[in-house]
Amino acid sequence: MxxxxxxxxxxxxxxxxxxxxxxxxxxxxxxxxxxxxxxxxxxxxxxxxxxxxxxxxxxxxxxxxxxxxxxxxxxxxxxxxxxxxxxxxxxxxxxxxxxxxxxxxxxxxxxxxxxxxxxxxxxxxxxxxxxxxxxxNKQEINKLMKEVSPRNWEGTASNTNAAGTSFTLTIDGVAYTINVAANAKVVNRSYFTIGLGDIKNGDTVRVWGPSSNNTITAYVVRDVSIAPQ
Known part of the structure; x- marks a missing residue:
């Protein structure tokens, strides 16, 4: 040493x-x-x-x-x-x-x-x-964003209102409020433009948008029960 x-x-x-x-x-x-x-x-x-x-x-x-x-x-x-x-x-x-x-x-x-x-x-x-x-926090936020990110939903329409901007869509037994965005595309089975008033109670409807607390903001609404004229 x-x-x-x-x-x-x-x-x-x-x-x-x-x-x-x-x-x-x-x-x-x-x-x-x-x-x-x-x-x-x-x-x-x-x-x-x-x-x-x-x-x-x-x-x-x-x-x-x-x-x-x-x-x-x-x-x-x-x-x-x-x-x-x-x-x-x-x-x-x-x-x-x-x-x-x-x-x-x-x-x-x-x-x-x-x-x-x-x-x-x-x-x-x-x-x-x-x-x-x-x-x-970033991981939790990313997980949350994935959970509420836009996706396709399909269910049965109810509480339709020609003058309104929302209706109810029951998906797998759960009722969701569908708020239709101002710039949303609303179409029939063949993707022709229709009005919200054309959607009837009982129609099978597909929507695309994010979900939060049983509310879906829809940017695409497609009523697959309405055939082209």
Whole structure:
């Protein structure tokens, strides 16, 4: 063991290496690369990390324990770290302090400050918990959009009204209110234009449009019971 390199392996798996003025605190993982830390991920990185380079450049990951107007406290190896967030600090995925909550898992890049203990002036703060929430919301919205996306429906018409813009269509035993859009195409079996007044109770009708809460906004209405004249 050389005089300028000392390693202490702590039972918790924390490695503290002091080599050429570089301080590394974190979990001992041989394949952990900093460039991987900067890549988007569907789930936040699990290990807490503190890395401080010889020029003071810092990479930190941990859990938010407090949120102030222009700083957050991050609990990670060594204890609580104060992360100063200025006007030039990049916040992601959201662009404001309001995204940070106690318990969020965050990653911080910046410079270790010499004006205080465990103090970082951040250039980038990534909220991994908020990013996961954002991705989950996108998935739920996409699922919802698929559920209410336009599709073809077929059923039996009732409550028809020549002067109105809606009627009832019973599909597989469920009654749907059909609101006919102003620019809707209303046609018969052979796709000739007809009026809503031509649709009679009991007719088999096909509509195309999105559904929400048993209401369908129809952009195409086709009465397949009406044969061409």
């Amino acid at each position: 050389t005089t300028n390199l000392k390693r202490y392996i702590i039972s918790a798996g924390v490695v503290v290496s002091l080599a050429s003025g570089t301080l590394f605190l974190g979990l001992a993982q041989a394949n952990d690369q900093q460039n991987q830390n900067n890549q988007p991920s569907n789930t936040h990185p699990k290990p807490m990390i503190v890395q401080i380079g010889p020029e003071g450049k810092t990479l930190l990951r941990g859990t938010v324990s407090a949120v102030a107007a222009s700083s957050i406290i991050v609990k990670t190896w060594g204890g609580d770290w104060t992360v100063n967030i200025g006007s030039s600090t990049q916040l992601t995925p959201g662009g404001s302090m309001s995204q940070f909550k106690v318990g969020d898992f965050v990653g911080v890049q910046g410079m270790a400050s010499t004006s205080g203990t465990f103090l970082i002036d951040a250039t980038l703060v990534r909220n991994w918990t908020a990013k996961e929430t954002e991705q989950n």
